[in-house]
Amino acid sequence: MKFSIILGTRPEIIKLSPIIRVLKKINMDWHIIHTNQHYSENMDKIFFEELNLPKPKYNLNIGSGSHGEQTGKMLIGIEKVLLKEKPDVVIVQGDTNTVLAGALTASKLKIDVAHVEAGLRSFDRNMPEEINRVLTDHISSYLFAPTEIAKNNLLREGIEENKIFVVGNTIVDATLQNLKIAEKNENVRTFFNSVVDNNYFLLTLHRAENVDDKERLKNIIDGILETARIYNKEIIFPIHPRTKKRLKEFNLFDKLKNNKKIKIIDPVGYLEFLILEKNADLILTDSGGVQEEACILKIPCITLRDNTERPETVKVGANILVGDNKEKLIKSVEIMLNKKKNWKNPFGDGKSGEKIVKILINKLEK
Ligand code: UD1
Ligand code: UDP
Numbered sequence: 629m630k631f632s633i634i635l636g637t638r639p640e641i642i643k644l645s646p647i648i649r650v651l652k653k654i655n656m657d658w659h660i661i662h663t664n665q666h667y668s669e670n671m672d673k674i675f676f677e678e679l680n681l682p683k684p685k686y687n688l689n690i691g692s693g694s695h696g697e698q699t700g701k702m703l704i705g706i707e708k709v710l711l712k713e714k715p716d717v718v719i720v721q722g723d724t725n726t727v728l729a730g731a732l733t734a735s736k737l738k739i740d741v742a743h744v745e746a747g748l749r750s751f752d753r754n755m756p757e758e759i760n761r762v763l764t765d766h767i768s769s770y771l772f773a774p775t776e777i778a779k780n781n782l783l784r785e786g787i788e789e790n791k792i793f794v795v796g797n798t799i800v801d802a803t804l805q806n807l808k809i810a811e812k813n814e815n816v817r818t819f820f821n822s823v824v825d826n827n828y829f830l831l832t833l834h835r836a837e838n839v840d841d842k843e844r845l846k847n848i849i850d851g852i853l854e855t856a857r858i859y860n861k862e863i864i865f866p867i868h869p870r871t872k873k874r875l876k877e878f879n880l881f882d883k884l885k886n887n888k889k890i891k892i893i894d895p896v897g898y899l900e901f902l903i904l905e906k907n908a909d910l911i912l913t914d915s916g917g918v919q920e921e922a923c924i925l926k927i928p929c930i931t932l933r934d935n936t937e938r939p940e941t942v943k944v945g946a947n948i949l950v951g952d953n954k955e956k957l958i959k960s961v962e963i964m965l966n967k968k969k970n971w972k973n974p975f976g977d978g979k980s981g982e983k984i985v986k987i988l989i990n991k992l993e994k
Contacts, residue, residue: 629992631658632715632734634706636665636690636726639917641675642898643745644721646801646981648681654985659685661709663702663726667691668869674897679806695725695756702729710737716992717742720764721798722916723757727764735767742988745797746771747778748916748937755837757916761937770991772984774975775940795983796976799920802898804978807906807925810899819900820907823893829861830908832915834868838932842878844952848932849880851954852912855961856889863912864891864904910964912957919947924973928964930957940974 631651635644651658662684666672676683688705690698706729710718718734720727721744731741746765750758765771765782773779774797782792810816831852839845856863865884867875875881884890896904902921905911911922914932922929923938923946931941934951941947948964950956 629657629989630713630715630717631656631988632661632710632713632718632739633658634661634663634718634720634726634730634734636663636702637722637724638666638671638675638895639915640721640724640726641672641679641681642802642917643798644719645675645679645681646798646805647719647721647744647984649805650981650985652682656985656989659713661686661688661706661730663688663690663705663729665690665692665698665702665724665726668895670895670897671869678897678899679802699725699729702726703733706730706733707737710734710739715739717770717988719744719988721745723748723761723764725756725760728760731764731767740769740992741767742770742772742984743768744772744984745774745778746792747773747780747782749778749781750935750937752935755835758937770988772980772987774980777940793983793987795987796978796980797920798980798984799917800924800973800975800978801981803902803921803924806898807902810902813899816899816903819896820903823864823891823904824862824907826862827909828891828907829855829859829863829910829912830904831863831865831912832868832918833865833913833932834871835914835933836870838914838952839868839871839874845874845878846880847952847954849875849884851932851950851952851957852890853884853887854954855912855958856887858958859961859965860889861909862889862891864893864908866893866896866901866904868895910961920975923947923971924975926969926971928967928969930960930964932957944971944974946971 690701717740719742720730771792911929919938923941929947948960
C-alpha cells in the first residue's frame with residue numbers, strides 16, 4: 629500500500645504534518661511530492677524543520693506564476709512522478725493550486741484521491757480557492773470533511789455519502805501537538821521576548837481579493853491603523869510575501885511601517901506563530917487556518933473578509949466577519965474584546981490524522 633502526499637504551501641505542510649506523523653509511526657510506504665509553490669525559506673523549509681518532517685522525495689521547483697502557468701507546470705511535473713511511483717492513493721489538503729493540480733493529475737491516471745479538508749465552501753467563485761475546492765472534491769474518492777456543515781455542502785452538490793468521512797480538521801492535531809512543544813522551546817521564548825513589549829493584537833493578511841485590490845487593501849490598512857490608535861494596542865504583523873509586494877506596489881508600505889504601533893515582521897515559523905496567537909488579545913486575519921487556530925486557542929478573531937468557508941467559527945461566537953469596512957471593524961473589536969471565551973472548538977478532538985490514516989488503510993485493504 630503506497631501513499632503519495634502532494635503539498636506545496638505553508639498551510640498544507642502544517643495541516644498534513646499530523647497525517648505524516650501517523651504514517652511515519654506505523655511504518656507505511658509513503659513519500660512527499662513538493663510542488664514548491666511556496667519556496668521562500670520562511671514559507672517552506674522552516675516548517676519541515678520545526679515540524680520534524682522528512683525532506684520531500686520529489687521537489688518539483690514550480691514556484692510562483694499566473695494560475696494557468698503554475699497549475700500547468702504542476703500537472704506536468706506531478707504526472708511524471710505518479711507514473712513512476714504508482715501510488716494507491718494521493719493525499720492532498722485544502723484548496724491551493726497545488727491541491728487542484730495534484731488531484732487532477734491523479735484522477736486522470738485513475739489513482740484514488742483523498743482530499744483532506746473537503747467540503748469547505750465560501751460560495752464565492754471569485755476566490756481561486758473556491759474553484760480549487762469544488763473541483764478537487766468532485767474528483768476525489770475519499771472526502772475527509774472536518775465538520776457536518778462541510779459534509780452537507782458535499783451532499784448538496786450530489787457527492788455520494790459513502791465517500792464522505794467527518795473526521796475533524798487536522799489543524800486541531802497540529803495546534804495541540806505543537807503548542808506544547810512551542811511552550812517549552814527556549815528559542816521561541818527568546819523570539820517572543822524580542823518582538824513583544826506590551827499587550828498586542830496579531831494581524832495576518834494575504835488573500836488575493838484583499839491584497840491585489842488597491843482600494844480594498846487601502847481600506848483594510850486604514851481600519852488597522854485606526855484600530856491601533858483607538859484601542860491603543862500594538863499590532864504585530866508577520867507579513868506574507870504577496871502582501872509585502874502589493875503594499876510596496878500601491879505605496880502603502882511606508883505608511884504602515886512608519887507607524888509606531890504597527891510591528892511588521894517577516895513570516896515566522898509555526899512554533900513562533902502559535903505562541904504569538906496564544907498570547908494575543910485579539911487576532912485580525914483573512915487566513916483560513918488562522919481563523920481555525922484562533923477558535924481552537926480561544927482567542928477572539930476578526931476576519932477581514934465578506935465571507936468565510938469556516939462558518940463554524942462564527943456560529944460558536946469566536947469570529948466576526950467585517951470585510952474591509954472600517955466602522956464595522958472598530959465596533960467588532962469592542963464586541964470581541966468583551967466576549968466570554970467559552971465557545972467550543974467545532975473542529976474535532978485532535979485525532980483527525982489518526983482517523984484519516986485508519987480509514988484509508990481500511991478502504992485500501994478491501
Ligand atoms: C497561496 C494559495 C492560498 C493560500 C496561501 C497560503 C493559491 C491560488 N493560493 O496563496 O490559497 O491561502 O498560498 O499562504 O494556491 N511568494 C514568495 N515566496 C513564496 C511564495 C510566494 O515571495 O515562498 C510571493 C510571490 O511574489 C508570489 C506571491 O507571493 O507571486 C503569491 O504566491 P502564490 O503561491 O501564488 O499565492 P499565495 O498568495 O501564497
Ligand atoms: N503561520 C505561520 N507563520 C506565519 C503566519 C502563519 O506559521 O507567519 C501559519 C498559521 O499558524 C496557520 C497557517 O500558517 O497554520 C496559515 O497559513 P496561511 O494564512 O498562509 O494560509 P491559509 O490558511 O489562509 O490557506
